[in-house]
Amino acid sequence: MEIIDQVINILKEHKLCDNCLGRQFALLGTKATNAERGYSIKMVLTLIGHKYFTIDQEMGENLLKIVAINGFFTPALETLRKKGLELNIESKCEVCENIFSKKEEIARKIAIELENYNFNNFLIGSKIPPRISEKEDMLRSTFEINTSEALKAEINREIGKVLTMITGKNVEFNRPDILIVLDIEDLSLSIEVNPLHISGRYLKLVRGIPQTRWPCRECGGEGCERCNGTGKMYQESVEEIIAKPVLEITEGEETKFHGAGREDIDARMLGNGRQFVLEIKNPKKRDLDLKELENIINDRSEGKIRVMNLNFSNKEEVRRIKALAQTSSKTYSALVELKDQVPPENLELLKTKLSGEIIRQQTPIRVSHRRANLVRTKKVFKVDYKILNSNKMELIIECQGGLYIKEFISGDEGRTEPSISSILNTEAKCLELDVIKVNQI
Structure with missing residues (x-):
């Protein structure tokens, strides 16, 4: 009865929803949600309280009141009503402030925000106000709870489940396409889109083009008489020729070009080409036909460059080609x-x-x-x-x-x-x- 006695002592002093009560025992039992744990514990207390009514009415009534009022548990409330006791309860959890009752609403709000994005997976993050974190910390220390789970982890997981059901997209912990951060204080959202990486090889078929955008030495890119207001030493580069159609198609904000070394401006890059990775920041579209993209880039380049072997890549590939460029x-x-x-x-x-x-x-x-x-x-x-x-x-x-x-x-x-x-x-x-x-x- 140790857990039962511990729960009774907790509910005597604190109003807790099913999730927040069950979360204190998250490390006990498997294949159950914290809400199921909390509901089950309250149900057991309700059964005990109901049974005590026939043995010690005052004890049974007090236990049912604790569960009904501080656990805002409907079965306990209805049991008391059948015994002729009417109660008015305020069902607000003092730890999570009823955030779990809003998870469907929050997930639908997120789904609407994501309608303009093309993504394959996501990850939910959250910001917890200090007052909420402090309440849960105090609860655990007061009642010496060592079987609990972090509130943030449960919020992220539960909203993620609902969002998966709505969008059909899965949670990805290692390299999510999109990170959604929920501020619990006002339920505001921030969406962080992880960069899209596309690797390939390029040929530079003409002289006089730098590999990457070259800001004007005089104005530092602001625009001046020397650069005719363009902010650039050279009006185009391999990077810009490749990046322009990619930005249009992905609806990204900007790109960063990572090359496996670089050739001089007046040198051509022939043969099997030079490996590169193009990093696209904040892309809204990620499902690309890379062969079609390759054709578009080559058609628009007017014979100046040619790309080949485009593939989806990652930041590890950037590190790899940078590390090997000096020794290959x-x-x-x-x-x-x-x-x-x-x-x-x-x-x-x-x-x-x-x-x-x-x-x-x-x-x-x-x-x-x-x-x-x-x-x-x-x-x-x-x-x-x-x-x-x-x-x-x-x-x-x-x-x-x-x-x-x-x-x-x-x-x-x-x-x-x-x-x-x-x-x-x-x-x-x-x-x-x-x-x-x-x-x-």
Whole structure:
């Protein structure tokens, strides 16, 4: 009878709904809701009180009054009425303030708010006012309850159940498409839409386009005379060409482009393409036909870029491609101009001395204004060449990601060692550069 005595002592002093009473014993019994636990406990007390009526009327009447008044329990109230006792009760739970009686109303309100969103799953969260949390904490400490569950957990679960019934969507704890946060104080809602991630590979088929949006150096993106009011150094980028149709279709707010490294603005990205993940923030539409999206992006790009292998992705994929971008190997094709004519036998030194060589690069002069002044070491796996005329050749360079190829060719005033220039003992200049292969990562 320990639990019965504990419950009687609780109900003598506190008005509790079925949920809030049952929640104090949430760790006892399985396959039952807290409301069912609370109802069952009150029912048992009602049966005991009714039985006592024939043995000790005062004791039975007092027990039924406790359950009817502080438990606002209809069976106990009706039992007293049949015994000729009429009671007026105020059925307001002093802990949850009757939030559970409003769960259907709240769930319908949420469902209406979600009508403009396309999602596959959701998660409910809640904000509990301090006064409510303090009441439950005091209840547990006063009666030494150690079998309870947090109020917030039950609210989230019970409203989630109803919302699942209304929408047909399931709760997802790890990566929900949408997080709905309910403020218990005024029943207001905030909806947080988790980003949508789409991965793929892109080709950049023309020169002169940066990978991502490049704010104007003069105005920082505000718009000035130098950038003709656009706020950009370049009027378009790979990111913007891909993102514009994606934003239109998903009705998202903004995007963030994550690339597996980047090529220079004046370099093309050819071959098998460069891996990327496009992060779309606050999308309203998530069910996309990615093949159709791929076609739309490619049709609108006017031959400047091409995307392929679009797939739904996640933030873990972003971390993965960022981590591997600096170590995966890449192959470049470079058109190189030599100041002096070099004998063919000397050109062979490029293969023998640079293939398998570790290159030390101090931060290049051309990027020193935006990169830390460090000495980086990168490996060249293979160098091959093709003579085009007396002072021009094509180089094929396979190397570790992150090697500055233009400086590897020129030497960058001695900041890169060894280099094409130092091996050939003549000035070498990169005229054109293409990435022709990025190893699958």
